[in-house]
Amino acid sequence: MSPAELKRVRSFGEGYSLTPVDRFGVWLSSRQIRRHVDGFHGKAAGDFGCGYHASFARTILPSLKRLTLVDVSLAPDLKQHPSIDALEGRLPDVLDAVPSESLDIVLCNSVLEHLREPLAMLRQCRRVLAPGGVALINVPSWRGKAFLEFSAFRLGLSPREEMDDHKRYYNPSDLWPMLVEAGFRPSRIRCFRHKFGLNTFAVCRKDE
Numbered sequence: 001m002s003p004a005e006l007k008r009v010r011s012f013g014e015g016y017s018l019t020p021v022d023r024f025g026v027w028l029s030s031r032q033i034r035r036h037v038d039g040f041h042g043k044a045a046g047d048f049g050c051g052y053h054a055s056f057a058r059t060i061l062p063s064l065k066r067l068t069l070v071d072v073s074l075a076p077d078l079k080q081h082p083s084i085d086a087l088e089g090r091l092p093d094v095l096d097a098v099p100s101e102s103l104d105i106v107l108c109n110s111v112l113e114h115l116r117e118p119l120a121m122l123r124q125c126r127r128v129l130a131p132g133g134v135a136l137i138n139v140p141s142w143r144g145k146a147f148l149e150f151s152a153f154r155l156g157l158s159p160r161e162e163m164d165d166h167k168r169y170y171n172p173s174d175l176w177p178m179l180v181e182a183g184f185r186p187s188r189i190r191c192f193r194h195k196f197g198l199n200t201f202a203v204c205r206k207d208e
Contacts, residue, residue: 011071012110012162014052022158028195029109029138030056036136036203040064043104046128048121049091049111054078056109068103070094092121098128106135112175113139113166122182125204132208135184137201139170144198170200179204 033056040060046068047057054069061067061083068085069078079086087094091111106125112118125135140148145166152158168174172191179189179202188205 011052011073012049012159014073025110025195026055029199030059032138032194032201033107033109033136037105037134040105044068044102044130045105045107046070046098046103047107047109048095048125049108049114050074056107068098070098091115092117092124095121095124095128098124100127101130103128104130104133106133108135109138110140112137112170113168116167118168119178119181122178126183126206129206131206133206135202135204135206137175137179137204138194139175139200140166141171141193141198141200142169144195145169147198172200172202175200175202 040063042063042065044066045057045060045064047054048070050057050069050071052071052073053075054071057067057069061081064083066085067083068087070087070089070091072090073088074086078084079088085098087097092115106129108121108125112121115121122137125137129135148158148166149163152160152163172193176189176191179191180186184204185207188207190203192201193199194201
């Protein structure tokens with residue numbers, strides 16, 4: 001394994017506070033997620049690349065039957081929570097521990113751009129999704145690249161190490177074919193720009 005592949009040693013938000021720019025981005029993503037999920041009550045959800053504190057997942061935890069959290073590292077209280085299955089490790093490999101068709105909702109928010117094997121990650125998302133379930137995927141677009149790098153490298157308003165860890169960016173025309181190759185049916189994919197065109201969002205439903 002190359003030094004570049006070993007570089008990621010901590011999760012988003014670990015050891016530092018989120019900036020206003022980051023918090024606004026998280027809020028916009030959470031709005032899209034809630035818009036495309038028909039309620040969380042009694043469901044099993046997975047948040048893959050959830051961040052050290054799993055900020056969004058905490059807001060839906062009281063409604064869920066079970067929550068699976070995955071990242072390089074997770075806060076101690078998350079690992080001790082009786083309703084959480086906490087998995088620490090590298091994506092997508094660590095997802096082998098998640099049973100097939102076990103989750104009603106899969107969240108993959110600002111993760112693919114950090115991975116060298118994004119297609120393998122998308123295939124894992126579909127594998128663990130139960131029939132009738134939904135996977136929600138958010139990635140920065142090529143327009144977003146300029147904004148993110150300006151915010152991080154010039155203004156210092158976003159974590160520099162996060163931008164330096166990016167491998168690629170995704171417009172809908174980049175992401176949609178990968179979703180199809182991962183096994184999602186074209187008729188069950190909705191892929192569009194959001195966050196003022198700075199991000200691409202996909203809603204992928206698995207046939208019942």
